[in-house]
Amino acid sequence: MAATAEQLKPLLWEPKNLVRAIEAAGVTLWSWNVDTDALAMDDGAYDLWGIPRNTDVKFEDLSAHIHPADRDRVRAAFNATRSIVGPYEIDFRIMLGEELKWISARGQGDDVGMVQRIMFGIFIDVTGRKQAEEGRELLAGEMSHRVKNLLTIASGLTAITSRSTSTTDDMARELTQRLTALGRAHDLVRPVPGQTVAASALLGDLLTVLLAPYDDLGAFSGRIRVSVPRMSVGESSTTILALVVHELATNSLKYGALSVDTGTLDISCSARDEAVTVVWTETGGPEVEEPSVVRGYGSKLLARSVAGHLRGSIAYDWKKDGLVVTLKVDPTRLAD
Incomplete structure (x- = not known):
């Protein structure tokens, strides 16, 4: 007998299935401590930025990879995200050696979803778009x-x-x-x-x-x-x-x-x-x-x-x- 929607729904929230969905969407995860400026990222985000996995990073460490023409704009936008009402999206370029990529950083403004002074969001590779x-x-x-x-x-x-x-x-x-x-x-x-x-x-x-x-x-x-x-x-x-x-x-x-x-x-x-x-x-x-x-x-x-x-x-x-x-x-x- 086929499972009903109500029976399948709990499977959506199982951690392993959430990971599968995230990987399928090409989404990578980040969290930002607004007091210490420390960033935590999943393995996909480290790979996206060309940074060795499990490295301790802050926003300024990521800034070194941002295209010089976008760096000041992204820094100002990122610092202003806490005062933005509703979801935000910032598109910018990064340089990995001679390779150029476009990244979209997305999250919730106005401290929505903040837990213990930590904000959450995602990075998506939007180079093709x-x-x-x-x-x-x-x-x-x-x-x-x-x-x-x-x-x-x-x-x-x-x-x-x-x-x-x-x-x-x-x-x-x-x-x-x-x-x-x-x-x-x-x-x-x-x-x-x-x-x-x-x-x-x-x-x-x-x-x-x-x-x-x-x-x-x-x-x-x-x-x-x-x-x-x-x-x-x-x-x-x-x-x-x-x-x-x-x-x-x-x-x-x-x-x-x-x-x-x-x-x-x-x-x-x-x-x-x-x-x-x-x-x-x-x-x-x-x-x-x-x-x-x-x-x-x-x-x-x-x-x-x-x-x-x-x-x-x-x-x-x-x-x-x-x-x-x-x-x-x-x-x-x-x-x-």
């Missing part, structure tokens, strides 16, 4: 930036199309072609969900698709000239390179060589054992100067993407007759 939140924020910022750029590009493509056509029908046809090409380039930056084709492209083909919307006379037959060796680019590297080209072409259309009829763009590439070097050279456009303001979101995103995934670098040379951008990439990462 925080990374997911940061990823969503990055994606939202990237998409906002890209939408603004796409609107600017559409305006710029309309302008250069109007200069190269004489009738409204011709303009409509060419503008549609350019916007369609822009859509194909955008798909490279963000592949279609569920895509199963092994993503690998030749560098020359990749540049053809990305730059087609900006070339007045068709891919590389006009003022955009490309000279690259035959080499494959892997799926994730394709995304990063697409971001780079998309950002540089957008800025060129706004301020550089592609913003005027006389401007030209040359892209060359050399491959050596230590690095693949791509050089983006603009000439014939407006006189350029190095920006005096802090780099925008797009430039920061590029630098971080190139340094992170491609293990490379991107450098800008603001020559008066045109911008020169040098991109260096680890060849072993290019095929990834």
